[in-house]
Amino acid sequence: MPAPDTPRPRRSNSWLGALLLLLGSATMVVAWTSLALATGHQHGWVALAAALQAAWLLRLGGMPRGTGRALLAAAATVAVALAVQWLVASGHIGAQMGLAPWEAAPKMGAYYVLVLSRLANTTLDLLCLAAAPLLALRAGR
Template identity: 65%
Template sequence: MTSVKPAHPAPSRTSHWLWPPLLLIGAATAVVAWATLALGTGRQHGWIALAAALQAAWLLRVGGMPGGWPRRLLAATTALAVSGTAQWLIAAGHIGGQMGLPAWLAAPKMGASYVCTLSLLANTRLDLLCLALAPLLALRMAR
């Protein structure tokens, strides 16, 4: 008996368009959660950079982005962007709070070198280590 192949193969259930909105929503949520936690507790919480790196790699996989170097580099870039944006908002929240401004209104008024100086002063060695390891973790996990 010969096997009969269908004329049209079954459609693939993977959606390759889902990763951009997932990544954007996940990154924005991570930044807001990180900044809120840091401003509420008065600590930097650098470990969240590692969680954001894992989240970026996972969302790209779940969203259907094909594996390889583009996915790995996008995950690492997202981890860097989340870390940088969160550090910027945390610094803006502290400085803006002293001037009566919310973080989102103080953030555009701050320069990059000022934010870098404030972040280096506020982060502990463990926080800085976590910030440095986050893109490497994202590269590894987004294979």
């Protein structure tokens, strides 16, 4: 039996971190897509906020530090950025056909979304989108 003043080992709830990351990522996709569609700008800087949020939620959820947490934060950041680019392109094209972004998204091809995203993103947006996974890697350690 351990001594009363010996701290208990901390248990890791990786499922809690994954659940928080899933909910936070979905919320970030909705918020970022809504902002982009409402203003007509891509707002690439939000990718940096998504990177910090992913790293923070994994840490808050009790996922142990290390390479796994950093890679998961970076992967979530990339997934959020891709989903937003897809939904924003779908929102603009779908609006012309009377469709909501989630209705138009399955009808969009990857190359078409890539072309539309290249046209819509500024240089600063592209820099932020490129830096976001690197920030998530650093913050997620």
